[in-house]
Amino acid sequence: xxxxxxxxxxxxxxxxxxxxxxxxxxxxxxxxxxxxxxxxxxxxxxxxxxxxxxxxxxxxxxxxxxxxxxxxxxxxxxxxxxxxxxxxxxxxxxxxxxxxxxxxxxxxxxxxxxxxxxxxxxxxxxxxxxxxxxxxxxxxxxxxxxxxxxxxxxxxxxxxxxxxxxxxxxxxxxxxxxxxxxxxxxxxxxxxxxxxxxxxxxxxxxxxxxxxxxxxxxxxxxxxxxxxxxxxxxxxxxxxxxxxxxxxxxxxxxxxxxxxxxxxxxxxxxxxxxxxxxxxxxxxxxxxxxxxxxxxx
Numbered sequence: 150x151x152x153x154x155x156x157x158x159x160x161x162x163x164x165x166x167x168x169x170x171x172x173x174x175x176x177x178x179x180x181x182x183x184x185x186x187x188x189x190x191x192x193x194x195x196x197x198x199x200x201x202x203x204x205x206x207x208x209x210x211x212x213x214x215x216x217x218x219x220x221x222x223x224x225x226x227x228x229x230x231x232x233x234x235x236x237x238x239x240x241x242x243x244x245x246x247x248x249x250x251x252x253x254x255x256x257x258x259x260x261x262x263x264x265x266x267x268x269x270x271x272x273x274x275x276x277x278x279x280x281x282x283x284x285x286x287x288x289x290x291x292x293x294x295x296x297x298x299x300x301x302x303x304x305x306x307x308x309x310x311x312x313x314x315x316x317x318x319x320x321x322x323x324x325x326x327x328x329x330x331x332x333x334x335x336x337x338x339x340x341x342x343x344x345x346x347x348x349x350x351x352x353x354x355x356x357x358x359x360x361x362x363x364x365x366x367x368x369x370x371x372x373x374x375x376x377x378x379x380x381x382x383x384x385x386x387x388x389x390x391x392x393x394x395x396x397x398x399x400x401x402x403x404x405x406x407x408x409x410x411x412x413x414x415x416x417x418x419x420x421x422x423x424x425x426x427x428x429x430x431x432x433x434x435x436x437x438x439x440x441x442x443x444x445x446x
Contacts, residue, residue, distance in 0.1 A: 153229035194219070206220075208422075302360070382409065
């Protein structure tokens with residue numbers, strides 16, 4: 150099995166290829182068909198803090214009808230192994246870049262939710278040739294403010310005192326806009342349950358890594374490829390005004406403000422977010438050198 154763990158969907162595949170071992174092999178209770186070969190730029194969906202690839206589960210099948218879509222567990226989350234103590238988001242970016250190279254992927258579209266956006270930006274900074282386009286979902290290129298850094302220190306203190314499960318129960322629901330919580334209770338419970346499985350080492354390590362990450366707006370400013378922002382109108386973690394200020398510094402981008410939405414846009418406005426991702430991928434594949442997927446050779 151490769152590390153990080155990931156799930157994949159691609160055109161011509163009858164079902165998600167959830168096994169990440171060598172194509173054409175099998176695992177107990179599951180036959181894994183030879184993976185079809187596809188030209189074109191794949192889409193890599195990166196999850197956020199205390200999440201796993203499962204947050205993108207509802208996007209795999211619809212997007213996978215036209216594009217190769219990969220959803221990894223970031224190092225330390227889900228089924229992926231951890232990084233050594235003191236890791237930075239640059240270390241996470243390097244791990245993911247090595248994974249893409251291992252898969253023979255020379256270029257991909259990176260779309261990240263929250264923490265996943267920070268990782269995507271670090272990949273763009275350190276491995277620019279791998280990035281065909283970048284999308285920030287409820288994320289920011291800014292570094293933490295002094296207030297945000299203090300908040301992250303409080304998170305560490307809370308988790309060390311009360312544990313991950315108690316933190317997940319109180320933390321996750323607040324990320325959804327209040328008007329959306331009643332009808333999304335099932336999804337919220339799933340995200341809480343997923344977050345509660347996060348190892349304390351991983352939670353604290355990423356909290357410190359986010360706290361120490363630099364401002365990477367200049368990385369976006371220098372990027373000539375497609376840029377996407379998906380913004381929650383009422384996102385308490387990434388304020389709307391901060392996102393607007395970043396957009397003023399960019400020459401070319403696609404930006405969407407989701408009304409009545411908090412920090413979890415991919416759940417709160419799933420259909421609209423799917424449309425946005427499809428539009429963004431269409432823009433990327435229409436650029437010179439970026440072909441659409443083809444039938445198996």
